[in-house]
């Protein structure tokens with residue numbers, strides 16, 4: 215039951231109505247018997263600074279930050295880990311001993327944990343990774359891949375200046391949006407970290423150019439089977455949906471807030487059910 219002493223948590227972003235974070239975290243709160251509640255709050259880009267400061271001032275116990283506010287969150291609060299300092303992208307806000315927020319990044323490790331679960335041999339198969347996008351998620355995923363030892367990371371982004379900036383931060387290679395077919399052909403692992411595909415639709419990606427051994431992953435999880443993943447599956451390529459990243463970045467955030475890791479297996483079944491999918 216929610217009372218005046220219930221601790222509040224939130225995910226802040228725009229759009230945020232699609233987010234499964236409330237379903238996931240509220241179930242973990244219930245599993246752990248915590249007097250806590252997690253809600254989704256819509257905060258457009260223009261209101262980022264006020265919304266983030268408001269969360270801290272109003273006593274929200276902890277938060278996640280999603281598109282398009284990850285960079286704003288990294289600059290609004292002191293970094294809580296080296297990834298935020300390096301990437302200027304944060305997805306988790308944690309109260310430190312002084313009672314104020316620190317900005318953390320659990321997307322990097324969360325993506326790699328989800329990839330390992332879905333494609334256990336990914337590391338041996340991946341020399342070159344192509345990241346589609348250059349925003350907060352793209353940079354975090356690239357950081358996780360580089361830390362896992364991937365030697366060559368290509369960034370393809372609609373706005374080439376952002377691809378160049380991400381590539382400079384992470385010793386990657388910027389790729390023009392017009393050169394996507396060549397980039398697909400060069401990649402062992404292709405990851406969509408743009409917003410394209412959210413809510414359905416999206417472009418016709420040049421999936422026919424990808425090598426037969428390529429793994430194709432999508433950070434978008436609603437719909438679960440994005441146009442990119444459906445095209446990859448139709449070609450017989452390994453396809454990794456966005457739920458693994460969601461669950462593992464969330465579990466790492468939960469551990470930062472409460473000191474223990476929640477049940478990630480139960481989460482996948484619950485989230486599939488929330489999406490109207492049959493749990494596998």
Ligand code: NAP
Nearest residue numbers: 281282347348349350351372373407408409433456459460
């Ligand atoms: P972001 O920082 O706002 O970046 C958005 C990216 O999408 C940019 O690279 C942007 O390119 C690109 N983009 C947007 N509209 C486009 C269009 N019409 N054509 C081509 N590119 C377009 O967002 P983010 O936080 O990185 O999130 C990116 C995606 O990852 C979102 O769908 C988010 O839901 C997902 N995500 C999922 C998880 C998970 O747990 N599964 C975690 C984090 C993020 P420009 O630079 O040219 O604008």
